[in-house]
Every structure is written in C-alpha cells, then in structure tokens.
Amino acid sequence: NAATVISSYRFLDGHNRLNIGNFQTIIQHEFGHILGLTEGDRPHTNFELGPHCTDGDCVMQQRMSGDFSDITQRRLERKSRGLPPICTDCISQGRKTLFR
Numbered sequence: 001n002a003a004t005v006i007s008s009y010r011f012l013d014g015h016n017r018l019n020i021g022n023f024q025t026i027i028q029h030e031f032g033h034i035l036g037l038t039e040g041d042r043p044h045t046n047f048e049l050g051p052h053c054t055d056g057d058c059v060m061q062q063r064m065s066g067d068f069s070d071i072t073q074r075r076l077e078r079k080s081r082g083l084p085p086i087c088t089d090c091i092s093q094g095r096k097t098l099f100r
Helices: 020-034 069-080 088-098
Strands: none
Touching: 020 069
C-alpha cells in the first residue's frame, strides 16, 4: 500500500497563481513512487532521501531544492519529441513492479 500527499503551496507564485507545469511534474514524480518506479535493484538509483533515479532527464530524479523548473523543462522537451517523462530504467522497474 502506497500513498502520497502533494501540496500545491510551494508551486504558487507571488500572486497565488499555480505553476501548472511544475505541479504536473511533481504529480508525475510522486505517482511514479506509488508505482514503485525507483524500487528494487535497478542500476541507476540514488538512495539519499529515498530512492530516486540518477537520469537527469527523468522526472523520478531527486530535486534537493524543491524547484522542479528544470525537470519540467526537460519533461516538456521529451514530450515534444514523443518520449515518456521517465527513463528506460524506470519503465523497466515499473513493469517488474506492476506485473509481479
């Protein structure tokens, strides 16, 4: 059983407007944890503050600053090329987790 709580507060600007792009990225990131994308004995994992991907283009990477602007930019670039927001390691681990 997995759960997450996501607050939109840190994604509000000075006028209380939500940065939708960054908020969508954090939702995808946290949902990836629920799906177990960074679990197991996968090769590219950083365990600081829980398991995260080391691929700089993957939404499952760890962001110490809490700013998801750079990850959002890379996610949107990948989307424009028809690529998923997660790397092949996360896709592979997700398949293992979902089909066991």
